[in-house]
Amino acid sequence: MDNNNLPEKRLSDPGSDAKPQIFRTLRNIDLNLLTIFEAVYVHKGIVNAAKILNLTPSAISQSIQKLRTIFPDPLFIRKGQGVTPTAYATHLHEYISQGLESILGALDLTGSYDKQRIITIGTTPAIGALVMPLIYQAVKTHAPQLMLRNISVNDPEAQLSQFQTDLIVDSNTLNARALSRHVLFADKLLLICRKGHPALQEEVTVENLQRYEQTLLLMEGQNLNGLRQRVQDIFPERMVNFSSYNIFTIAALVGSSDLLGIIPERLFNMVRHCWPVEQIPFAPLNAESVEISLYYNKLSMRDPVLENLINVIRQAF
Incomplete structure (x- = not known):
C-alpha cells in the first residue's frame, strides 16, 4: 500500500515522530x-511594548508581522491608540505565558522568582x-518556593x-577537592537490645556482653575504618x-531476638x-561517635x- 499521501501526524499525537516534529x-x-x-x-500596544523591551516600535511591528506569517491569524487588531488581541491571540497567550514563566523559574539565579525550583538532596534511607x-x-520557613527531592546515595x-x-x-568523609563539607552534628554510639533481654539483668562487662551474638551495620567509606577498629x-x-546495610532492618531484628546491635x-x-x-549503658562504646555532614560542590556557591539553602540547613542544626 502506498502511504505517501497519508496526512502528517499532529504534534499532540503519540508516537516516535512526535518529538522530532516539535523540534x-x-x-x-x-x-x-x-x-x-x-x-x-500584556501592555496592549506596540509603543508600550517597545518601551518595555527597549526596542523601536518599527522593530515590534516587524516582529508581529513575522508572527502573522507563522500563525493563521492577525493576532492583534488596531483599536484607538493601542491594539486588542484576537481570540486566537488570547488562546496563544495562555500557553506562551505559562511557558515563559517556567523558563524564568528555571533560569532564576537570585531566588527571587516565586515559582518552584527543585533542590535534590542525596542521603541513605536512615540518614534521610x-x-x-x-x-x-x-x-x-525560609525558602517556601523551593521543592525538595530526596534521592539515594551510591x-x-x-x-x-x-x-x-x-x-x-x-x-562518610568525602575527600574530593571540588567538594566542601560542614559537620551538622556528631552522634554517640549506643549498644541496644530487645526489651527484657537477659543482658539487662547482668553486670555490664565486656566478658558478659561478648557471650551474645551481635549485628553489624555495613557502611562504606575509608574514614570509618578507624571507628570499626576501635569497636x-x-x-x-x-x-x-x-549484617545489613540497613539500620532499620538491624533494629527490627534486634527487637525480635537476643542479638545486640550498635x-x-x-x-x-x-x-x-x-x-x-x-x-545497654556501656561507657567505652558511648564515648565513640559518628559525624553527619553536609556536602556540596564548591561551584554551587556561585x-x-x-548558597542561601546551605546556610539555612547549617543554622537548622
Whole structure:
C-alpha cells in the first residue's frame, strides 16, 4: 500500500515522530518573537511594548508581522491608540505565558522568582529519615518556593562532582577537592537490645556482653575504618551473626531476638518508637561517635539559591 499521501501526524499525537516534529517546528520559530508577542499582549500596544523591551516600535511591528506569517491569524487588531488581541491571540497567550514563566523559574539565579525550583538532596534511607524532616521545616520557613527531592546515595563524590545532586548528607568523609563539607552534628554510639533481654539483668562487662551474638551495620567509606577498629578493640571476640546495610532492618531484628546491635543515638531515639528495643549503658562504646555532614560542590556557591539553602540547613542544626 502506498502511504505517501497519508496526512502528517499532529504534534499532540503519540508516537516516535512526535518529538522530532516539535523540534522541527520550533526551529522555524524565533523564540524572541514570543517574548515580543507577550509584551504587546500584556501592555496592549506596540509603543508600550517597545518601551518595555527597549526596542523601536518599527522593530515590534516587524516582529508581529513575522508572527502573522507563522500563525493563521492577525493576532492583534488596531483599536484607538493601542491594539486588542484576537481570540486566537488570547488562546496563544495562555500557553506562551505559562511557558515563559517556567523558563524564568528555571533560569532564576537570585531566588527571587516565586515559582518552584527543585533542590535534590542525596542521603541513605536512615540518614534521610533522620535529617530530612528538620531540613524540610527549615526550607519551608525560609525558602517556601523551593521543592525538595530526596534521592539515594551510591557514589557521593561522583554525584556531586557531576551535579547529579545539589547536596548530600552522609556519615562518610568525602575527600574530593571540588567538594566542601560542614559537620551538622556528631552522634554517640549506643549498644541496644530487645526489651527484657537477659543482658539487662547482668553486670555490664565486656566478658558478659561478648557471650551474645551481635549485628553489624555495613557502611562504606575509608574514614570509618578507624571507628570499626576501635569497636573491634572494645569487643575483641564479638560474634557477628547478622549484617545489613540497613539500620532499620538491624533494629527490627534486634527487637525480635537476643542479638545486640550498635546504633547512633538519634537513630535509636527514632527506632525505639517502632520496635521494642532498649539501650545497654556501656561507657567505652558511648564515648565513640559518628559525624553527619553536609556536602556540596564548591561551584554551587556561585548559585545564590543554593548558597542561601546551605546556610539555612547549617543554622537548622
